[in-house]
Amino acid sequence: MNAKLGAPSMVPGVVRDADGKARSDDIAYEFLAFRLGAETYALPLAGVQEILKPPRITRVPRAAHEILGIVSVRGRVTTVIDLRRRLHLPESPLDKNTRVLLVEAGDEVLGVLVDAVLQVYRLYEDEVELASAVGGDMNEYVWGIGRPRAVRTLGRSTSQDRNDPNDILILLQAEPLLRR
Amino acid sequence: VNIQKLDHLMNVVGELAIVRGAVAQITERLRSHPDLRYMSAELHRLSRGFERNLTELQDGILDVRMVPLGQVFDKLARVVRQTARDARKEIRLEVKGSETEVDKLIVEELSDPLMHLIRNAIDHGIEPAERRRELGKPLQGVISLTAYQKGNHVVIEVADDGAGMDPARLKKRAIERGLIDDDEAREMSRDDILGLIFVPGFSTTETVTDLSGRGVGMDVVKTNISKLGGVIDVRSELGKGTTVNITLPITLAIISALVIRVAGQTYAIPLANVQEALLLDPRGLRTVEGREVMTLRGGTLPLCRIRELFRLGDSHYEAGRSRQFVVVSQLGARRIGLVVDMLLGQQDIVIKALGKSLRSVRGFVGATDLGDQAVTLVLDTPAILEEVLASDSARRSAEALS
Numbered sequence: 001m002n003a004k005l006g007a008p009s010m011v012p013g014v015v016r017d018a019d020g021k022a023r024s025d026d027i028a029y030e031f032l033a034f035r036l037g038a039e040t041y042a043l044p045l046a047g048v049q050e051i052l053k054p055p056r057i058t059r060v061p062r063a064a065h066e067i068l069g070i071v072s073v074r075g076r077v078t079t080v081i082d083l084r085r086r087l088h089l090p091e092s093p094l095d096k097n098t099r100v101l102l103v104e105a106g107d108e109v110l111g112v113l114v115d116a117v118l119q120v121y122r123l124y125e126d127e128v129e130l131a132s133a134v135g136g137d138m139n140e141y142v143w144g145i146g147r148p149r150a151v152r153t154l155g156r157s158t159s160q161d162r163n164d165p166n167d168i169l170i171l172l173q174a175e176p177l178l179r180r
Numbered sequence: 181v182n183i184q185k186l187d188h189l190m191n192v193v194g195e196l197a198i199v200r201g202a203v204a205q206i207t208e209r210l211r212s213h214p215d216l217r218y219m220s221a222e223l224h225r226l227s228r229g230f231e232r233n234l235t236e237l238q239d240g241i242l243d244v245r246m247v248p249l250g251q252v253f254d255k256l257a258r259v260v261r262q263t264a265r266d267a268r269k270e271i272r273l274e275v276k277g278s279e280t281e282v283d284k285l286i287v288e289e290l291s292d293p294l295m296h297l298i299r300n301a302i303d304h305g306i307e308p309a310e311r312r313r314e315l316g317k318p319l320q321g322v323i324s325l326t327a328y329q330k331g332n333h334v335v336i337e338v339a340d341d342g343a344g345m346d347p348a349r350l351k352k353r354a355i356e357r358g359l360i361d362d363d364e365a366r367e368m369s370r371d372d373i374l375g376l377i378f379v380p381g382f383s384t385t386e387t388v389t390d391l392s393g394r395g396v397g398m399d400v401v402k403t404n405i406s407k408l409g410g411v412i413d414v415r416s417e418l419g420k421g422t423t424v425n426i427t428l429p430i431t432l433a434i435i436s437a438l439v440i441r442v443a444g445q446t447y448a449i450p451l452a453n454v455q456e457a458l459l460l461d462p463r464g465l466r467t468v469e470g471r472e473v474m475t476l477r478g479g480t481l482p483l484c485r486i487r488e489l490f491r492l493g494d495s496h497y498e499a500g501r502s503r504q505f506v507v508v509s510q511l512g513a514r515r516i517g518l519v520v521d522m523l524l525g526q527q528d529i530v531i532k533a534l535g536k537s538l539r540s541v542r543g544f545v546g547a548t549d550l551g552d553q554a555v556t557l558v559l560d561t562p563a564i565l566e567e568v569l570a571s572d573s574a575r576r577s578a579e580a581l582s
Contacts, residue, residue, distance in 0.1 A: 056554040059445065060534075061490030064540045070534065070547055072555045076545045079535040108329035108536045178537050 029123045029144065033169055034101070034114040035157075037089050042121060042146060042169045043103055043112070050102040053092055071111060072103035073102065084134055086177055105174040112177070121148050121169060128171065141176040145169070183285055188433075193238050198549055200234060203227045235339065242431055245285075249327045249336070252291045252489045256298055259299055260323060263302045270320045271306055271519030277327035282334050283431040286408050288338075290428075293401040297338040297424050298323065300398075305342030305422055317341070332530055333452065334430055339423040345416040346371045357381055376413050378402040381390070406511065406562045407434065409452050413513060420529030427452075435555075437529045438507065439550065441522040443492035446546055446556050449518070453509045453561035457523055460504040471572050474517060475504070481508065484568045485519040490543070509561040515563045531558055542567060 031042035043148040050073075057080055058067040070077050076156045080100060084091055102109055112145035130144040146169035201262075204227055210220035253275050264271040306312075306321035313319060326337040347370060354376045356359045360368070376382055380399040405412045410428035429435055429452050437448035438457065464474045465483075470482040483506065486492070506517040529548040534541075543558040 058547070058557060060541060060544070060556045060557065061445075063538055064544065067537065070538070070555050070557075072532075072547075072549050075195050075532070075549070077532045077555060079537040081537075089492055095420065106536075110535070110537065152477060 014171075023136075028125075029146075029171075030129065031121045031123060031169065031171060032101070033118040033121055034099070035097075035116045035118055036083055036087065036114055037092070040118065040169050041083070041087075041114075041172055043101065043172050043174055045120055047158050048101050049104065051108060052100045052102065052111070054098050054100050054113065068113060071100070073111075076109075077113050078102065078109060079176060080113055082113050083177075084113075086141075094120040103174045105177060108178075110174070110178065112174075121146060123148060123169075143173040144171045146171050150176050158171060183245070186241055189241050190238075190530060191532075193234065193241065194549055196234055196237075198526050199452075200227060200231055203230070238434070242434065245283050245431060246281040247279050247284050248285050248464070249287065249290075249334070250277060250283055252287055252294060253278045253327075254418065255291060255437070256294055259295055259298060260302065263299055264519060267302055268308070269302060269306050270303060270309060272320050272322050274324040275326075276324070280327040280329055280334055281430075282428065286428055286431075288348065289404060289408055293404045294325075294336070294338065296398075298325075301338060301342065301422070304341035307343050307346075321401050329430070330427070334428050336426040336428070337423055338426075339421060341421040343416040344373065344422055345414075346418050350374070350376050354379070354382060371513050374416055378513075384437055398555075409450060411452070411510065413457040419538075434528050434530055437527055437548070439524040439527055439556070440505075440507065440520040440522045441524055442486045442490075445490075445492060445521075446524065446554075447486070447508060447510070448527070448548070448550070448556050448558045448562060450531075450545070450558065453511070455508040455510050455515065457505055457507045460506045460519060469572070469576060471568075472548060476508065476517070479515075480514055481517045482568070482572070483507075483517045483519055486520075487519075487566065490570070509565060511562045511565045514565060514569065516561075516568060518561070518564070529556075529558065532550065 003032075016039075029047040032045045032048050033040050033042040034042075052073070055071040055073070057071055059069040060067060060079075063069075063135060064080050068080045068082045071080055073076070075161050078135075082091075085136075092115065093116075094113075099117050101112045101117070103112050104110075124155055125145050127149055129147070131142045146167065147167070195253055203223070207220050207223045207227060210216045210223065213220070215358050219272070235393055257273055257275065260271060260273045271531050301323050304350070307315070307317070307325070309319050312321065322341045324337070324339045326335075326339070330337055337475070350373050351360075351365045351557055356364065359376065359379050359382060377398045378401075382397065382399070383391055402412050405426055405428070408428055410426055412424065412426050413424065414421040423505060429450075436451040438454050439446060439448050441447075458476075461474070466475075468480065468482075473480050474483060475481070505523050507520060507522050507523075508515060508517050510516075529550070531546040533546050534544060538544075543560055543564050544557045544561075546558050547555045550556045
């Protein structure tokens with residue numbers, strides 16, 4: 001598989017200059033990072049419509065395991081999936097940091113339940129390893145691994161830095177999150 | 181008018197209704213405060229005004245969606261003339277109630293099923309002129325197309341004064357096609373037998389003609405009508421004619437629903453699918469071939485426990501309740517009793533579609549906002565009925581094999 005970055009359909013959130021031209025020399029991707037358990041995941045920022053505190057979720061009997069249920073967002077019925085279940089992580093109760101991201105996944109807007117929203121990362125080409133290049137048994141929803149230099153090179157490199165969970169971002173793509 | 185735009189407006193109205201509900205709750209809370217009683221009364225007055233205007237807005241939007249059935253009926257009149265000429269039959273079409281108004285979406289979906297019914301009436305219903313002369317009937321056959329409003333529903337009748345259907349022949353055909361066996365045939369009521377024409381794989385014509393009998397059967401007509409939340413049934417008298425009755429909700433936008441609770445979950449059931457609701461008498465329960473049934477006015481009503489169907493588990497929530505209720509639902513000639521814990525009441529609801537991600541989940545037509553912040557699922561009773569009865573017959577044939 002071609003590991004080269006920047007196939008247009010695969011470029012989530014290319015940073016553009018004020019004149020609208022993409023900066024071709026240092027293409028960047030914008031990802032919204034969030035926490036799930038001990039790990040940091042991220043979704044393309046361009047596809048994230050909104051961040052909500054978890055509304056009351058109505059269970060849907062006989063729906064797939066990862067589907068938590070439905071909520072109404074300004075009159076529109078939206079399916080909410082539990083990303084922990086989808087990624088086969090142990091479940092944990094909702095707390096005050098729990099959020100629902102409204103994410104465009106194909107032609108549907110999905111609610112995605114995450115433990116906590118962290119920050120937006122702007123990643124340059126050399127900070128991203130595509131899943132296809134990394135190999136191993138990566139799931140189809142993993143787009144790649146992000147290693148934000150800013151975090152790695154901030155200050156002196158200490159053992160504490162290396163243990164920072166922000167060290168590695170697992171970059172997801174929204175559309176395959178529902179496919180089984 | 182673009183229906184999508186109207187749907188959007190309807191969503192906004194739905195949202196406003198929720199705001200109104202919230203305001204009413206706050207008003208209620210303020211009233212218990214002695215210092216704030218005056219403000220509460222004022223707020224109450226305002227919210228009543230708000231409600232009045234909201235209702236008017238809602239009615240207005242619904243009104244824009246409505247079109248007269250005459251739009252379809254005119255088209256059908258042309259079909260009758262053409263088809264009658266092709267079949268060399270003399271037929272008069274009598275149309276009544278073309279001014280009756282129905283939701284635009286429904287009218288658009290009605291034209292195919294009605295066309296099919298009319299073709300059936302011309303092809304299989306009305307006898308050739310010579311035969312009518314022998315029978316002493318007027319040479320000219322009459323097909324009548326009648327529409328009228330009945331509460332929140334519109335009834336459309338397609339009637340002919342033709343040959344009618346012969347229950348014995350229907351039964352024989354169904355047995356030949358393997359749709360029923362001899363024992364079942366013996367136990368069937370007259371209505372059950374007529375209902376056979378809606379079963380997939382059933383066609384009474386001995387010869388396939390150009391007009392009907394092209395594989396698109398009455399089962400498709402029924403499916404189309406069910407999709408619109410409607411019910412279809414048929415009455416027929418041998419030698420006198422056949423009447424097909426279609427009952428449809430006036431609008432798809434707002435429907436009346438029965439709100440129920442089971443295992444701590446709230447669901448809405450479209451009233452169009454509800455015949456009646458009654459208290460479950462545990463002493464009246466029996467089991468027939470593994471399916472719980474009860475006797476209702478001399479007939480056997482198969483039951484479906486929603487708690488079990490949806491695997492809602494033995495919630496401690498209402499485990500101690502001894503009282504349960506049966507919501508009787510019908511689809512054409514078949515009925516089923518849905519067993520629930522509580523009847524919460526009747527409410528007008530706006531059904532919203534579920535996302536694509538839930539398309540494979542059976543049993544729900546959509547969801548609605550009841551105004552208490554959480555979304556409520558709306559049950560697809562026809563689908564549940566089909567599912568339960570299909571699983572019963574699958575189990576029966578599995579048992580027969582073993």
